[in-house]
Amino acid sequence: MNESNKPQIRFKGFTEDWEQRKLGDEMIVTSVKRVMQSDWTNKGVRFLRARDLVSASKNEEPADYLYISKKRYEQLIGQSGKVAVGDVLVTGVGTIGIPYLISNSVPVYFKDGNIIWFQNNNKIQGNFLYHSFFGEAIQNFIKESAGIGTVGTYTIESGKKTPIFLPSLSEQKKIGSLADTIDNLITLHQRKSA
Numbered sequence: 001m002n003e004s005n006k007p008q009i010r011f012k013g014f015t016e017d018w019e020q021r022k023l024g025d026e027m028i029v030t031s032v033k034r035v036m037q038s039d040w041t042n043k044g045v046r047f048l049r050a051r052d053l054v055s056a057s058k059n060e061e062p063a064d065y066l067y068i069s070k071k072r073y074e075q076l077i078g079q080s081g082k083v084a085v086g087d088v089l090v091t092g093v094g095t096i097g098i099p100y101l102i103s104n105s106v107p108v109y110f111k112d113g114n115i116i117w118f119q120n121n122n123k124i125q126g127n128f129l130y131h132s133f134f135g136e137a138i139q140n141f142i143k144e145s146a147g148i149g150t151v152g153t154y155t156i157e158s159g160k161k162t163p164i165f166l167p168s169l170s171e172q173k174k175i176g177s178l179a180d181t182i183d184n185l186i187t188l189h190q191r192k193s194a
Contacts, residue, residue: 014171024160028119031112031156032080040066045073048110050091053100073109081119083108086126088118090133096154097142099133101126116159125169127176132164 023029040047044067055062068076083089083102091098093114102108103126110117120129132138141162146152166172 014167014174016168016171018165018167020163020165022160023118023162023164026123026164026166027121029156029159030080030117030119031115032110032117033076034112035068035072035076035109039068039072041069043067044069046106046108048089048100048108048115050094050098050111050114053089053091053098053115054095056100057098068109073107076109083110083117084119084121086120086122086129088120088126088129088133090116090118090154090159092116092154092156092159096146096152097133097139099130101130116154116156118159124164124166125172125176127180128172129164131176131179138162138164 035047047066047068049066052062085102085105087102089100089102089110091114118129120126142154142158143152145158145161146154167175
């Protein structure tokens with residue numbers, strides 16, 4: 001991105017400036033109601049921890065899967081709401097700043113405080129938002145806002161202040177689609193090499 005908010009490389013036909021915004025101005029940034037370890041079950045609705053998001057980002061299976069009962073899930077989403085396609089979950093502890101895109105309507109719930117929920121409501125194209133979290137601007141912001149202690153954290157308040165450069169929605173779709181294609185090719189190549 002150069003000083004005029006126009007990327008140096010563009011898809012043909014796109015010339016508008018990208019606008020810098022804060023994610024909290026574009027969507028709700030929050031978390032969910034707490035789930036106790038005693039609520040975990042061996043089947044039901046998938047319960048994600050920060051390490052599960054990290055595993056997914058590496059195309060790895062987690063060491064173990066956790067679940068909560070459908071009944072408990074229904075109670076919790078009545079209080080917190082439920083994730084929707086295009087929302088992004090981001091790790092806030094441990095390996096911070098790792099995104100996870102909600103790409104289908106299969107119910108999931110996640111660990112409060114450890115994962116930040118960006119309730120997108122289709123304000124930003126989901127794949128574009130997801131891939132933006134791997135970009136230098138957001139990753140640098142996360143590192144700077146995490147603090148200097150032994151364990152850095154990325155908080156809801158930091159999530160709201162996270163900067164993002166936004167092109168038009170149609171350009172976001174093209175970029176998100178291209179980034180997905182590249183990711184899929186990398187994954188395919190890694191599987192062939194394994």
